[in-house]
Amino acid sequence: ELKVEQxxxxxxxxxxxxxxxxxxxSTTSDRLYWYRxxxxxxxxxxxxxxxxxxxxxxxxxxxxxxxxxxxxxxxITAAVHDLxxxxxxxxxxxxxxxxxxxxxxRLHILP
Amino acid sequence: DAGITQSPRYKITETGRQVTLMCHQTWSxxxxxxxxxxxxxxxxxxxYSAAADITDKGEVPDGxxxxxxxxxxxxLTLESATRSQTSVYFCASGGRGSSYExxxxxxxxxxVT
Numbered sequence: 001e002l003k004v005e006q007x008x009x010x011x012x013x014x015x016x017x018x019x020x021x022x023x024x025x026s027t028t029s030d031r032l033y034w035y036r037x038x039x040x041x042x043x044x045x046x047x048x049x050x051x052x053x054x055x056x057x058x059x060x061x062x063x064x065x066x067x068x069x070x071x072x073x074x075x076i077t078a079a080v081h082d083l084x085x086x087x088x089x090x091x092x093x094x095x096x097x098x099x100x101x102x103x104x105x106r107l108h109i110l111p
Numbered sequence: 112d113a114g115i116t117q118s119p120r121y122k123i124t125e126t127g128r129q130v131t132l133m134c135h136q137t138w139s140x141x142x143x144x145x146x147x148x149x150x151x152x153x154x155x156x157x158x159y160s161a162a163a164d165i166t167d168k169g170e171v172p173d174g175x176x177x178x179x180x181x182x183x184x185x186x187l188t189l190e191s192a193t194r195s196q197t198s199v200y201f202c203a204s205g206g207r208g209s210s211y212e213x214x215x216x217x218x219x220x221x222x223v224t
Binding site: 031033035042043044045048050088090092096097098099100101102103104 | 142152155161167169170201203211213214215216218
């Protein structure tokens with residue numbers, strides 16, 4: 001059964017700093033998703049990573065995928081308060097179409 | 112309305128009652144999903160569907176029933192609601208075959224008393 005682990009689960013950081021959220025998964029997958037959720041809101045798609053070595057960037061966020069290591073990272077550069085949210089990774093299993101989520105990383109950026 | 116909608120947005124029901132949560136999407140996506148979100152558990156997949164009349168169990172299917180007679184609709188039924196089913200329920204569509212983007216509905220907050 002696919003397991004998706006994110007760490008850290010909670011992160012408090014200062015504005016202007018860099019940090020990385022990690023997403024590890026337990027079985028073969030070539031597709032990984034990152035989402036953002038603001039309190040009381042639905043989920044917003046950030047990145048879709050479809051192959052080994054895929055890297056995508058949007059503003060201060062950059063996501064990468066290493067399928068051999070079963071690892072994806074979400075890197076935050078020079079954090080700003082507006083990036084405070086919960087970030088989820090989700091993995092699509094190769095052998096069926098289930099998309100399984102990690103527990104989320106709650107990011108709090110201090111001004 | 113374009114997009115993906117859920118109804119009702121809020122629901123309070125009593126233990127033992129049957130409840131149906133509705134999900135409707137206008138993109139003609141083949142894939143649709145139901146998740147529940149609880150503190151400490153993230154989102155857990157309940158059921159998903161690859162196409163009309165094709166449904167499969169997710170991580171936590173017990174106590175739930177789904178159907179998909181039309182591509183655009185994917186209702187989720189709690190046959191006999193329990194307090195442990197108090198949660199926020201999200202429907203999503205997309206995934207494979209839709210640039211792999213998955214789009215989420217606004218959610219239904221369900222309370223079982």
